[in-house]
Amino acid sequence: MTTISKVQTRDARFDLPDGAGSDSIHVDPQYGYGVTLLSTDDGLSGTGIAYTLGEGTDLVCRAIDILAEPLVGQEIEELMAHFGAFQKKLAEHSRLRWLGPHKGVIHLALASITNACFDLWAKARGVPLWKLLLDLSPEDVAELIDFSYLDEVLTKQQAVQILKDRKSGRERRGVVVDIGYPGYDTSVGWLGYDEDKIVENAKKAIGQGFKAVKLKVGAKDPDKDYRRVNAVRLAVGHGIEIMLDANQIWSLPQAIERGKRLNAYKPYWLEEPTQPDDVLAHRSIAQEIAPVPVAVGEAISNRVLWKNFLQAGAVGIVQADCTRLAGISEYLAVSILATRFPVKVVPHVGDMGQIHQHLVLFNHIALEHQKLFLEAIPHLKEHFVHPAQVKDGVYVTPQEPGCSTDLH
Amino acid sequence: MTTISKVQTRDARFDLPDGAGSDSIHVDPQYGYGVTLLSTDDGLSGTGIAYTLGEGTDLVCRAIDILAEPLVGQEIEELMAHFGAFQKKLAEHSRLRWLGPHKGVIHLALASITNACFDLWAKARGVPLWKLLLDLSPEDVAELIDFSYLDEVLTKQQAVQILKDRKSGRERRGVVVDIGYPGYDTSVGWLGYDEDKIVENAKKAIGQGFKAVKLKVGAKDPDKDYRRVNAVRLAVGHGIEIMLDANQIWSLPQAIERGKRLNAYKPYWLEEPTQPDDVLAHRSIAQEIAPVPVAVGEAISNRVLWKNFLQAGAVGIVQADCTRLAGISEYLAVSILATRFPVKVVPHVGDMGQIHQHLVLFNHIALEHQKLFLEAIPHLKEHFVHPAQVKDGVYVTPQEPGCSTDLH
Numbered sequence: 001m002t003t004i005s006k007v008q009t010r011d012a013r014f015d016l017p018d019g020a021g022s023d024s025i026h027v028d029p030q031y032g033y034g035v036t037l038l039s040t041d042d043g044l045s046g047t048g049i050a051y052t053l054g055e056g057t058d059l060v061c062r063a064i065d066i067l068a069e070p071l072v073g074q075e076i077e078e079l080m081a082h083f084g085a086f087q088k089k090l091a092e093h094s095r096l097r098w099l100g101p102h103k104g105v106i107h108l109a110l111a112s113i114t115n116a117c118f119d120l121w122a123k124a125r126g127v128p129l130w131k132l133l134l135d136l137s138p139e140d141v142a143e144l145i146d147f148s149y150l151d152e153v154l155t156k157q158q159a160v161q162i163l164k165d166r167k168s169g170r171e172r173r174g175v176v177v178d179i180g181y182p183g184y185d186t187s188v189g190w191l192g193y194d195e196d197k198i199v200e201n202a203k204k205a206i207g208q209g210f211k212a213v214k215l216k217v218g219a220k221d222p223d224k225d226y227r228r229v230n231a232v233r234l235a236v237g238h239g240i241e242i243m244l245d246a247n248q249i250w251s252l253p254q255a256i257e258r259g260k261r262l263n264a265y266k267p268y269w270l271e272e273p274t275q276p277d278d279v280l281a282h283r284s285i286a287q288e289i290a291p292v293p294v295a296v297g298e299a300i301s302n303r304v305l306w307k308n309f310l311q312a313g314a315v316g317i318v319q320a321d322c323t324r325l326a327g328i329s330e331y332l333a334v335s336i337l338a339t340r341f342p343v344k345v346v347p348h349v350g351d352m353g354q355i356h357q358h359l360v361l362f363n364h365i366a367l368e369h370q371k372l373f374l375e376a377i378p379h380l381k382e383h384f385v386h387p388a389q390v391k392d393g394v395y396v397t398p399q400e401p402g403c404s405t406d407l408h
Numbered sequence: 409m410t411t412i413s414k415v416q417t418r419d420a421r422f423d424l425p426d427g428a429g430s431d432s433i434h435v436d437p438q439y440g441y442g443v444t445l446l447s448t449d450d451g452l453s454g455t456g457i458a459y460t461l462g463e464g465t466d467l468v469c470r471a472i473d474i475l476a477e478p479l480v481g482q483e484i485e486e487l488m489a490h491f492g493a494f495q496k497k498l499a500e501h502s503r504l505r506w507l508g509p510h511k512g513v514i515h516l517a518l519a520s521i522t523n524a525c526f527d528l529w530a531k532a533r534g535v536p537l538w539k540l541l542l543d544l545s546p547e548d549v550a551e552l553i554d555f556s557y558l559d560e561v562l563t564k565q566q567a568v569q570i571l572k573d574r575k576s577g578r579e580r581r582g583v584v585v586d587i588g589y590p591g592y593d594t595s596v597g598w599l600g601y602d603e604d605k606i607v608e609n610a611k612k613a614i615g616q617g618f619k620a621v622k623l624k625v626g627a628k629d630p631d632k633d634y635r636r637v638n639a640v641r642l643a644v645g646h647g648i649e650i651m652l653d654a655n656q657i658w659s660l661p662q663a664i665e666r667g668k669r670l671n672a673y674k675p676y677w678l679e680e681p682t683q684p685d686d687v688l689a690h691r692s693i694a695q696e697i698a699p700v701p702v703a704v705g706e707a708i709s710n711r712v713l714w715k716n717f718l719q720a721g722a723v724g725i726v727q728a729d730c731t732r733l734a735g736i737s738e739y740l741a742v743s744i745l746a747t748r749f750p751v752k753v754v755p756h757v758g759d760m761g762q763i764h765q766h767l768v769l770f771n772h773i774a775l776e777h778q779k780l781f782l783e784a785i786p787h788l789k790e791h792f793v794h795p796a797q798v799k800d801g802v803y804v805t806p807q808e809p810g811c812s813t814d815l816h
Contacts, residue, residue: 027502030503053505053506054503058470059507094437095437095461097434098460099460099464103709104508149683251556254559278716301685304686
């Protein structure tokens with residue numbers, strides 16, 4: 001019996017090296033986590049994180065304090081046997097939901113709480129998250145998820161069937177646990193880095209085995225974008241993928257104009273071209289810049305908006321993030337939803353890949369998502385007890401019990 | 409010179425009489441306001457409110473503390489001359505926007521701050537808000553608004569033109585200031601009231617001069633909804649409008665099924681049939697239950713989502729609320745946007761009508777919105793210094809300087 005006896009929070013903020021993390025909108029970021037810390041009667045612990053840019057993380061912690069009250073006294077196996085229903089109760093708190101619903105500070109708190117429960121659960125079973133999830137029956141996976149408001153596209157029964165239908169071939173796909181899968185270097189081209197530095201970084205990334213790098217775009221002077229992307233394309237040649245990320249800076253007309261021009265440099269995707277709630281604008285952009293896909297996710301609040309993006313054909317690369325959605329539960333909802341649409345799932349890593357390195361394995365082995373690919377970002381390595389390992393550009397499967405989210 | 413010298417907050421929560429405020433999802437509400445209080449060197453004050461259901465209002469207050477820092481030292485006329493640009497800076501705070509962007513706790517804080525600035529401004533000029541707004545030039549109105557991400561539907565220049573084009577007929581429309589316009593009684597049919605009580609309340613409302621009443625639907629047993637609506641329809645006859653409000657409880661298939669059945673009772677609109685981020689579901693519902701329009705707004709986070717609802721034909725009655733959007737500024741953006749679509753604007757009144765009684769006048773006189781109609785709700789009357797007056801079912805134009813939001 002592993003029973004939660006205490007819930008604590010931590011407002012964790014980390015300064016970044018000069019220029020790191022900077023983009024068209026976020027000029028001077030810290031990275032931050034609203035951390036949920038669960039303690040149990042039998043000496044186990046669970047750590048959950050929700051991702052912020054530092055400022056205001058105390059709001060997330062305070063929201064965790066309020067939302068997490070019903071956790072105390074819960075036995076973890078009993079809780080996780082019907083976690084979807086439990087999470088729904090938290091999310092639909094009759095008074096608190098008015099602060100959302102399903103978005104902003106209160107939803108980030110739910111992310112942190114949810115992720116802490118999964119971490120504790122995996123530790124109680126003594127297995128890493130990826131193995132925990134893969135060992136669950138389709139029915140047990142479905143019990144983790146709140147399917148409310150998805151009915152016309154995905155019911156709980158349909159989710160179970162999707163998991164059952166994909167059981168064949170699991171063993172073959174399971175080799176990825178041993179051989180790993182490629183990461184891409186997201187820290188090459190922050191907007192605060194000058195052109196020489198991003199070219200140098202790109203070459204260094206390739207030297208380290210990466211086959212794909214991300215560049216920030218959305219500079220005030222569009223010619224600066226073209227120059228930088230061109231310089232990196234010239235330096236790395238056409239065997240390397242370049243992803244472009246505008247971080248929401250453009251209006252729809254700007255996004256179409258600049259996206260089309262950037263297509264000349266053969267980007268692998270165009271990320272966050274405009275405001276993240278704008279389903280119909282993303283659909284227009286996707287149509288205009290095809291065949292380059294639109295990537296989006298770090299700021300899509302919940303599964304209902306995801307459903308809209310998918311239904312509208314407004315997204316090609318699903319960058320769902322379990323530290324921005326309502327944790328691993330809602331991430332799973334989106335990932336299963338995505339099997340119904342012609343998209344690729346390549347998570348955004350607000351967690352620096354710590355949790356998503358597990359989830360990509362589940363995506364591929366259990367859900368048959370074909371694309372094996374994950375953002376790699378080194379900036380917070382020293383702060384995690386078990387930092388994600390990327391060797392020769394390939395993620396190495398974590399073996400420690402839990403979600404790899406314990407912080408020093 | 410009226411210069412802001414101090415910003416304070418107040419976490420205001422009000423208990424309601426038994427059963428009042430209760431609906432399908434919010435079973436036991438308090439009403440709450442995250443209040444911004446501005447003080448000035450010359451002894452004036454500004455009060456701004458953002459609407460909550462009580463719990464968690466402290467989060468909004470804390471967010472106000474963080475966001476409002478740049479207000480201190482601002483001269484109010486200078487500030488309001490370019491308030492749209494100022495508000496954009498607050499909303500796009502490079503680190504804090506990660507808690508949204510443009511939604512949830514951080515956006516409610518922006519609502520409260522914005523409304524406080526408008527209140528102070530109107531008091532500094534010694535006029536009620538409706539007069540302040542009507543006396544502004546089209547260009548000055550446009551300067552109050554952040555038009556970012558609306559470009560393909562509404563630019564600042566186009567907004568100015570819309571206001572100019574509607575100058576003719578202003579005098580004629582202005583008679584509404586003297587004669588008032590109808591309210592509707594929203595407190596007739598809370599879900600916590602039994603059938604006898606809602607029939608009695610409906611009769612009482614009609615006795616008081618109301619020509620329209622709202623009933624909550626979305627009971628667990630759908631037959632309960634039909635019985636209650638039928639009972640009130642029988643009691644009031646067909647000369648009185650009945651609005652139905654499901655408060656987000658239904659899935660899309662449920663909403664379509666129940667909405668169609670409820671059409672038999674000739675509702676004036678069906679409000680919040682499902683989750684408020686679900687643009688495409690609302691479009692489907694609107695198509696299925698036409699000609700009864702879908703009403704939605706109290707939980708639509710920002711102008712970008714509003715743009716999507718309008719573009720998709722997902723809304724017929726625009727219930728924008730300046731205590732839920734980023735204040736009067738973003739309300740004005742939505743109201744101007746709405747002139748481009750075949751919709752009616754009938755605000756939701758998180759403010760109990762205090763501010764919106766002014767805004768309806770501006771909507772009609774300056775923007776030529778034809779529908780003159782506003783929710784009336786009595787529960788917090790005693791807490792406002794100048795409570796909204798509804799006489800014989802008609803809103804009486806407020807004359808005191810400001811936004812009518814000062815609380816005892």
